[in-house]
Amino acid sequence: MSALAAHTPTPAPAGGDEFHTRRNGKMAFLLMLPGLLWLGLFFVLPLYQLFEVSLQSRYPGYPGYYYRDLNFHNYAQALTDYAPHFARSFGYAGLATFFAFVLAYPLAYAMAFKAGKWRGLMMICVIAPFFTSFILRTFAWSQILADEGFVVRFLNFFHLLPSEHIINTPVAVIAGLTYNFLPFMVLPIYASLERADARVIEAGGDLYANGFTTFRTVTLPMSMPGVLAGTLLTFIPAAGDFVNMELLGPQRGKMVGNVINDQFLTVPGGYPIAAALSFTLMAAILILVFLYVRRFGTEELV
Amino acid sequence: MAGFRGAQGNLRLENVTKEFTDFLAVDDLSLEVPRGSFFALLGPSGCGKTTTLRMVAGLEQPTTGRVFIGDTDLTGSRPYERPVNTVFQSYALFPHLTIRENVAFGPKRRKQKDALKLADEALELVQMTQFAGRKPAQLSGGQQQRVACARALVNHPEVLLLDEPLGALDLKLRREMQVELKRIQTEVGLTFVHVTHDQEEAMTMADTVAVMNQGRIEQMGPPEVLYDLPKTKFVANFVGQSNMGEGKITGTDGDFLVAEVYGSTVRIRKDRTTVQSGNLVFGVRPEKVKVSRNKPEGIGNDVRGIVKDVSFIGVATSYLLEMPSGTTWSVYEQNLDLDRIDLKPGDEAWMIWDAGHAFGVEIEGEQS
Numbered sequence: 001m002s003a004l005a006a007h008t009p010t011p012a013p014a015g016g017d018e019f020h021t022r023r024n025g026k027m028a029f030l031l032m033l034p035g036l037l038w039l040g041l042f043f044v045l046p047l048y049q050l051f052e053v054s055l056q057s058r059y060p061g062y063p064g065y066y067y068r069d070l071n072f073h074n075y076a077q078a079l080t081d082y083a084p085h086f087a088r089s090f091g092y093a094g095l096a097t098f099f100a101f102v103l104a105y106p107l108a109y110a111m112a113f114k115a116g117k118w119r120g121l122m123m124i125c126v127i128a129p130f131f132t133s134f135i136l137r138t139f140a141w142s143q144i145l146a147d148e149g150f151v152v153r154f155l156n157f158f159h160l161l162p163s164e165h166i167i168n169t170p171v172a173v174i175a176g177l178t179y180n181f182l183p184f185m186v187l188p189i190y191a192s193l194e195r196a197d198a199r200v201i202e203a204g205g206d207l208y209a210n211g212f213t214t215f216r217t218v219t220l221p222m223s224m225p226g227v228l229a230g231t232l233l234t235f236i237p238a239a240g241d242f243v244n245m246e247l248l249g250p251q252r253g254k255m256v257g258n259v260i261n262d263q264f265l266t267v268p269g270g271y272p273i274a275a276a277l278s279f280t281l282m283a284a285i286l287i288l289v290f291l292y293v294r295r296f297g298t299e300e301l302v
Numbered sequence: 303m304a305g306f307r308g309a310q311g312n313l314r315l316e317n318v319t320k321e322f323t324d325f326l327a328v329d330d331l332s333l334e335v336p337r338g339s340f341f342a343l344l345g346p347s348g349c350g351k352t353t354t355l356r357m358v359a360g361l362e363q364p365t366t367g368r369v370f371i372g373d374t375d376l377t378g379s380r381p382y383e384r385p386v387n388t389v390f391q392s393y394a395l396f397p398h399l400t401i402r403e404n405v406a407f408g409p410k411r412r413k414q415k416d417a418l419k420l421a422d423e424a425l426e427l428v429q430m431t432q433f434a435g436r437k438p439a440q441l442s443g444g445q446q447q448r449v450a451c452a453r454a455l456v457n458h459p460e461v462l463l464l465d466e467p468l469g470a471l472d473l474k475l476r477r478e479m480q481v482e483l484k485r486i487q488t489e490v491g492l493t494f495v496h497v498t499h500d501q502e503e504a505m506t507m508a509d510t511v512a513v514m515n516q517g518r519i520e521q522m523g524p525p526e527v528l529y530d531l532p533k534t535k536f537v538a539n540f541v542g543q544s545n546m547g548e549g550k551i552t553g554t555d556g557d558f559l560v561a562e563v564y565g566s567t568v569r570i571r572k573d574r575t576t577v578q579s580g581n582l583v584f585g586v587r588p589e590k591v592k593v594s595r596n597k598p599e600g601i602g603n604d605v606r607g608i609v610k611d612v613s614f615i616g617v618a619t620s621y622l623l624e625m626p627s628g629t630t631w632s633v634y635e636q637n638l639d640l641d642r643i644d645l646k647p648g649d650e651a652w653m654i655w656d657a658g659h660a661f662g663v664e665i666e667g668e669q670s
């Protein structure tokens with residue numbers, strides 16, 4: 001050993017190694033740079049600006065004009081005036097997430113385990129809606145759920161609709177949200193089921209668990225990372241959505257997204273309130289997601 | 303359902319065939335494993351070992367044929383109804399459960415109250431107690447394999463199927479686990495069906511070894527018998543080594559057949575060959591052969607070759623010799639002689655054996 005060491009010029013390999021890691025670090029930085037610049041320019045900067053706006057105050061007597069301030073009253077006002085809107089946002093988004101899960105899980109399960117050669121086709125069907133615009137598809141739903149549409153006519157024929165309408169009710173909004181975010185629920189659940197080792201599921205049967213018990217104790221827990229991702233991908237955008245409410249919902253009883261939209265675009269001098277609402281919404285979602293992941297998260301995701 | 307779960311007795315496969323869409327994986331296989339015995343299924347990769355086990359476990363249904371335990375016909379019943387557990391080739395541990403929960407899974411499903419205690423005992427058996435709280439992903443392959451063994455063993459099934467359960471272990475641990483498995487098997491009196499590539503493992507552990515090839519059982523029997531008298535060329539090559547050469551039967555001599563092999567005359571006992579006339583493959587095990595520089599006196603049972611390699615191993619010396627046809631024979635000679643035979647590569651030498659050790663099998667492809 002020592003003889004060998006004496007003969008080799010030791011610093012060379014070490015120096016080479018160091019050079020290598022430093023080069024790698026530089027490379028990583030260069031690769032990340034465009035993304036970081038993009039993020040800084042188009043996300044962090046506007047976010048900061050939004051935060052600043054959320055603390056501005058109005059010039060009395062000049063609607064539409066503000067001055068820089070630290071007006072935390074905006075937040076208090078946003079919360080007190082629009083608490084019901086927040087509640088609706090989270091309530092509707094929660095329901096839509098629930099329904100999307102109920103619809104998506106069997107679909108994803110069938111795609112992963114039962115579809116056989118139809119799997120590709122089913123996948124295309126799940127993704128196909130993305131080829132038309134979100135707005136257009138939501139408009140299509142306003143037709144489907146319209147009073148003259150076949151759904152309402154059919155239900156009314158059997159006197160199953162107490163109010164005789166679906167369009168312009170919360171039901172239509174939740175239906176729209178569920179529909180629009182369904183693929184975001186299906187795909188991660190499918191991915192996690194697809195990745196599950198068939199032998200592991202068989203092991204459940206081999207160890208005395210019947211079909212349902214195997215599902216409950218093996219398959220479902222193994223797909224939890226997908227369920228978690230799917231519910232987040234559905235709930236987060238649904239809670240901030242305003243298009244479904246705008247196109248399918250009632251005139252009164254809007255969601256936070258609509259208020260923000262109105263405050264920004266139609267109410268003169270609404271900027272600070274809109275900004276404060278945006279920030280509150282973001283914070284609320286972050287907290288909810290954090291609690292949710294803490295409660296149900298698996299190690300892989302946290 | 304309780305009927306299936308309570309089945310007891312010998313494991314019996316009757317004319318079981320499994321055909322996948324375009325592939326015959328198991329071909330008309332029949333076997334009987336006596337209750338409480340250790341049965342080894344030995345065969346090359348892809349010969350249908352796993353498929354056979356899966357049909358016993360109920361994870362696959364035979365295309366035709368039936369599977370019995372004792373008098374209970376298990377064909378068509380579901381895996382969870384059978385008193386059978388499997389150690390999967392790929393371990394198949396539940397990734398979301400800890401090691402202890404993995405092992406307790408079976409007992410819990412059978413509503414055993416002390417499931418966790420049983421699990422701990424089983425883990426101790428495979429020396430995995432200290433990892434009980436970990437998840438499978440945090441274990442090495444060999445550790446996972448031992449957990450897989452514990453997870454199946456803990457249930458004390460009527461039949462335990464082990465699909466290469468020791469493949470990922472190092473030699474030392476492998477020997478330990480072999481002893482441990484064998485001990486559990488004899489102590490608890492379970493029927494073990496043990497699949498392996500490793501003929502040594504099969505021979506040391508099993509009461510009965512079945513050699514499988516292309517979905518069929520080539521030969522089945524106690525390890526000694528299988529080694530001493532292979533019935534096919536495949537078995538002769540797969541179980542231990544064999545020196546073989548094609549020959550032609552020329553006559554008989556009392557209890558012996560006389561054949562021409564590599565230009566020499568050799569004798570084979572009539573009850574040690576599956577062919578009685580025509581062409582055959584002649585074989586003899588390397589350790590039954592001696593080398594000599596000169597043609598021995600007497601009648602036959604020798605062939606001539608060119609020495610290709612000599613390696614001294616200590617307890618023995620191993621020679622490789624090239625036969626006239628180009629095939630290589632090996633000789634494994636214990637260093638019993640006082641003066642060593644001084645052979646070098648390139649030398650001409652004679653190989654001699656006792657006629658009683660020779661065997662004859664059919665030339666492959668000629669058998670029906």
Ligand SMILES: Nc1ncnc2c1ncn2[C@@H]1O[C@H](COP(=O)(O)OP(=O)(O)OP(=O)(O)O)[C@@H](O)[C@H]1O
Nearest residue numbers: 322323325327346347348349350351352353354391
């Ligand atoms: N589901 C299947 N569909 C089609 N062919 C299959 C299927 N399962 C197994 N086979 C084929 O059946 C043959 C036997 O497979 P099997 O898994 O039983 O082999 P094995 O003896 O266990 O091999 P190994 O020692 O490599 O595990 C293989 O040729 C395999 O390709």
Ligand SMILES: [Mg+2]
Nearest residue numbers: 351352391465
């Ligand atoms: Mg196999």
